[in-house]
Amino acid sequence: MLAFSVFGATPVDFLTFVIAAAIVLAGAFGVVFSRNPVHSALSLVMTLFGVAVLFVEQHADFLAAVQVIVYAGAIVVLFLFVIMLLGVDREENVDVEPLGPVQRWAGLLIPLVGLFLLLFLAGVRDWATGTPSARGAASGSAAGGAPNVDLLGRSLFTGFLLPFEVTAVLLVIAVVGAVVLARRPPRAEQAEMLAEQRALDEQLAKERDAELVAEHLEGRS
Amino acid sequence: MSLGGEWYLILAAILFTIGAFGLLVRRNILVMFMCVELMLNAVNLSFVTFARMLNDIGGQVVVFFVLVVAAAEVVVGLGIIVAIFRRRAGATADDLHILKG
Numbered sequence: 001m002l003a004f005s006v007f008g009a010t011p012v013d014f015l016t017f018v019i020a021a022a023i024v025l026a027g028a029f030g031v032v033f034s035r036n037p038v039h040s041a042l043s044l045v046m047t048l049f050g051v052a053v054l055f056v057e058q059h060a061d062f063l064a065a066v067q068v069i070v071y072a073g074a075i076v077v078l079f080l081f082v083i084m085l086l087g088v089d090r091e092e093n094v095d096v097e098p099l100g101p102v103q104r105w106a107g108l109l110i111p112l113v114g115l116f117l118l119l120f121l122a123g124v125r126d127w128a129t130g131t132p133s134a135r136g137a138a139s140g141s142a143a144g145g146a147p148n149v150d151l152l153g154r155s156l157f158t159g160f161l162l163p164f165e166v167t168a169v170l171l172v173i174a175v176v177g178a179v180v181l182a183r184r185p186p187r188a189e190q191a192e193m194l195a196e197q198r199a200l201d202e203q204l205a206k207e208r209d210a211e212l213v214a215e216h217l218e219g220r221s
Numbered sequence: 222m223s224l225g226g227e228w229y230l231i232l233a234a235i236l237f238t239i240g241a242f243g244l245l246v247r248r249n250i251l252v253m254f255m256c257v258e259l260m261l262n263a264v265n266l267s268f269v270t271f272a273r274m275l276n277d278i279g280g281q282v283v284v285f286f287v288l289v290v291a292a293a294e295v296v297v298g299l300g301i302i303v304a305i306f307r308r309r310a311g312a313t314a315d316d317l318h319i320l321k322g
Contacts (some may be wrong), residue, residue, distance in 0.1 A: 009224040017224045021232050028236055031255050032243035040252050045238075045258070051262050054232075056282035057223060058273045061280050064286075067265075070288055075258070075295050082299045083251060086306045111238040149280075154318035155278045156285065167289045174293035181300030185305075 016057055024050035041079045049071045062149045228297050229270040237263035250302055254295070261291050 006014040023046055031042025048071045055064035156164055240259030247253050265284045272280025 005287065007224060007228075008317050013223050021228075024232065024236060025239070028239040028259055031252070032239060032247065034252075037249060037251050044255050046307060047259060047262065054229065057270055058229070058269050059223075059274065060269045060284070063269060063281055063284050065266075066285070066288060070256075070292060071262075075292060078295060078299060079251065082303060086303065104246065107242060109246065109316060111241040114241065115234055115238040118237070119231060131231055151278045152281055152285070160282050160286075163286060167286060170293050171289065176295045178296045178300040181297070181304050185297050188322060 008135070014055065015058065020053040020057065022218065023047070024054070037083050039081065041076055044079070045072050045076050048076070062152050069192045096173055223273070226274040230267055233263045233267040236266065238258075249304070250314055253314060254298055254302070256300065258291065258295075261287060273308045 002012070009017075027043045027045075027047030027050060030046065031040045034043060048067060052064040052067040053071075055061075055067060079090040237260050238255045240263060243256035243259065244253050247256065265287055268280045268284045268287070270280075272278060272284075
């Protein structure tokens, strides 16, 4: 055990936080300022990994794993799929966007005002009070050494069972919506193209049949 | 002994601000969508922080649900983006201010 502490934490914890925070912020700036959407997506992966490290640091082990698997594994891959599918992975000039100077400064100002309000709230030290609900403690040591997954699962399947079931319905709706949106609508143009293609196919098939018949007859004679 | 929760909350606030800034400034719909993901992650981080500060697993359960909703949102949102791009290639958010096919 190290004798000294940095801001009430062990040096290892402090260093982990600082490095993870740097990774998170670098990734976030990368998302916003990359000209290439693919670079934005990869920066997003960086941010998500940093947030997963911060989750581990706060004893949310299960959520850290889910963060990497679902976010970095599924969602970002989906983003990359769409980028590649649409072919929008070319560079984009960020400077000549049709944003007026007023809009640009307003876009900077409004989030900054929000940031200062949030920091002001965070500066009020004792605002995160309130009694814990009876769902159980978050950290293992306070709950008799039970692991995080255990606690989370127990809470999810007892107190939050109905929301959990509603989640399943939500996912089904999302799947149906995605299929409906991604379905190519039948259009006159497409029908025409299909008909042409079919006629061509038929013609080719006829020619091939004729050739086969000719070969057959040739072999017989 | 972990670092105090305020540090995490401040980081979450900064992350949320960057996401909001990107959402307002960028015109590429996909990048705007990624900025929404950044903001969701900032909120997730603050939820986990509060779960630790208040010693209540409820915050982590909420993050679980946010993850599910984010996954559903991405699926539907990317479906909409694909549908838009099929009609007009290279569309930006500004080109879509008239909601008309």
